[in-house]
Amino acid sequence: MIRNDWKMEEIKEIYDTPLMRLIAKxxxxxxxxxxxxxxxxxxxxxxxTGGCPENCKYCPQSSHYKTEVAPLPLLQYEEMVSMAQRxxxxxxxxxxxxxxxxxxxxxxxFDVILKAVKEITSMGVEVCCTLGMLEPQHAKALxxxxxxxxNHNLDTSQQYxxxxxxxxxxxxxxxxxDTVEEAExxxxxxxxxxxxxxxxxxxLLIHTLATRKHHPESxxxxxxxxxxxTPLENNAKISIWEMLRMIATARITMPKAMIRxxxxxxxxxxxxxxxxxxxxxxxxxxxxxxxxxxxxTLSEDDEMFQILGLKKRPSFKLPLHKxxxxxxxxxLKS
Ligand code: SAM
Ligand code: DTB
Ligand code: SF4
Numbered sequence: 001m002i003r004n005d006w007k008m009e010e011i012k013e014i015y016d017t018p019l020m021r022l023i024a025k026x027x028x029x030x031x032x033x034x035x036x037x038x039x040x041x042x043x044x045x046x047x048x049t050g051g052c053p054e055n056c057k058y059c060p061q062s063s064h065y066k067t068e069v070a071p072l073p074l075l076q077y078e079e080m081v082s083m084a085q086r087x088x089x090x091x092x093x094x095x096x097x098x099x100x101x102x103x104x105x106x107x108x109x110f111d112v113i114l115k116a117v118k119e120i121t122s123m124g125v126e127v128c129c130t131l132g133m134l135e136p137q138h139a140k141a142l143x144x145x146x147x148x149x150x151n152h153n154l155d156t157s158q159q160y161x162x163x164x165x166x167x168x169x170x171x172x173x174x175x176x177x178d179t180v181e182e183a184e185x186x187x188x189x190x191x192x193x194x195x196x197x198x199x200x201x202x203x204l205l206i207h208t209l210a211t212r213k214h215h216p217e218s219x220x221x222x223x224x225x226x227x228x229x230t231p232l233e234n235n236a237k238i239s240i241w242e243m244l245r246m247i248a249t250a251r252i253t254m255p256k257a258m259i260r261x262x263x264x265x266x267x268x269x270x271x272x273x274x275x276x277x278x279x280x281x282x283x284x285x286x287x288x289x290x291x292x293x294x295x296x297t298l299s300e301d302d303e304m305f306q307i308l309g310l311k312k313r314p315s316f317k318l319p320l321h322k323x324x325x326x327x328x329x330x331x332l333k334s
Contacts, residue, residue, distance in 0.1 A: 006210045006253055012203045015249045019241060023279045026248035030280040033255045033319045039305070040258055040283035040313040042094035042128070043087030046291040047075050047113060052100035054132075054167045056155075058195055060227040060292050061100040067229035069292045074109055080116040087287060088123050090298050093315035094283075095120050096128040096151060098291050102168070103133035110138070114145040121146035126315045128188055128218075133168070133176045139183035148316075149186035149218060152176050157204035160197045177212075187216040190260065193246055194224030194238040202246055210253040218283065219250050219257045223264025225293050240272045244279045251280025256319040258283045266295050270304045277308065 014022070030036050051071030052061045060069040075083075084095045097113060097120075104110055113129065120127045129142060130151035142150070154177075155161065158170045180187055191205045209216055223243060226235050250259050260283040261276050268276075286301050288294065296304075305311070 002215070002255060003253075004211055004213060004215070006207060008203065008207050011207050011210065011249060011253060012200075014252050015199065015203050015206075015245055019244065022248045023244055023275070026251040026280040027278055029252050029255050030282070033321055034282055035313075035320070036277075036282075037310055038282060038313040038317075039277065039310050040094060040260075041092045041286045041301075042096055042260070042283060043084070043090075043092040043287045044285055044290055045075070045080050045083050045095065045097050046072075046099075046289075047080065047097050047116075048072075048099035048101060048109065049292060050100055053102050054165065056165045057231040058164065058192060058224055058227070059230065060225075062230070065227075065230045067227050069227075074112070077112050077115055077119075080112075081119050084116075084120040084123060084125075088125055090286070091312045092125065092286060093313060094126040094128060094149075096130060096149075096285075098129075098151075099131045101132040104131045104135070104138040106138070110141075114141060117142060117145040117147050121148070124315060126186075128186075130188075133172060134179050136179050136182065139179050139185060143183045143185055147185060149188050150180040151188035151218075151220065152180065153190050153192070153220065153222075154205060154208060155191045156195060156197050157201035158208065159204065160195075160201040164195055181214065186218065187214070188218035188220060188260075189216040190218075190220035190222065190250075190262070192222040192224055192263070193242065194226075194235055194264070195232055196235060203249070206246075206249055206253055209250075215254040215257055217257060218260055219254060220260040220262040221246055221250065221281070222262040225263050225266075227293075237267075240268075240275060243272075244275055247276055247281050248279040256321065260284065263290055263293065266293070270307060273304060274308055277310065282313070 049072040050061045055064040060067045126148040128149040161170045259281045261281040
């Protein structure tokens, strides 16, 4: 059953369940709603890299910190299309275009994105964008260009947010999520672990996501990549056990969502990733680079898929339960 009325205490209880019991439960939920041998592969394209006016303490692209990531010229339309073609030829069924912007503004750069969204959608893959805050007219333009999803992370709990970012508010983030939903775009929204937040902050983030009227269709769970030059450069790596608790709790509370094992995968072994998939993660970002940071190579990921017997999830596939209903509807009609 899909619930939107989760109590904080219930989510905390799930999060605190003895680990083996927790992942057994989340695996069962995963199996009920998804093909547990399928993992969606999404490839990232950074249209606008670096020079961002926001001060997110974790981010290599913020202009507030001196990091190795120098601002780059905008990508050309042709470059984006050929990057997408390459990713699709390697099995990606979702392509996400990112921009280090505070918000979308109308103009030439946005027009290039709209054109690329149209062209990449015509390749038969789900296209996602992550461009910062959105006004309704921009969401509408993206939808009209064929955009499937929009990524906009809450990152952490409302209470911890202010210690990580001060150039925008949690409320602004939530407002953009509403705008995305109103434009009938699929919502991709998750967070980051390892920024110094408490277990309670993690539970609160899941509570915020799992009590939305509609759960996000995609929940990226990022693990902090500590970036030299940012205030979080010395943060400790979080343990696999904490990763599993977060993934399992997200899976149990939001059964239909795609749980995306996102940043911070590059220094994790096949064994660690296997546990994450078992606990309910069913999507990854593939390609040598995320937006600016190194990722596993394509051949490493292929080897992992082969060892674990995983297959790449086709695009536009619904969770099993939704599919059951869709099939019933067809039966009734025919
Ligand atoms: N500028 C847009 C925004 O902030 O919405 C989109 C791009 S932003 C880079 C997308 C997400 O990447 C962030 O919300 C954050 O969750 C993740 N991210 C950025 N830097 C990271 C890091 N060092 N480690 C882990 N995740 C990171
Ligand atoms: C998300 O939650 N993680 C991805 C995607 N959505 C856009 C981005 C991760 C970025 C990691 C740092 C970098 O490569 O710059
Ligand atoms: Fe800019 Fe997004 Fe990085 Fe924040 S996370 S500094 S908004 S690119």
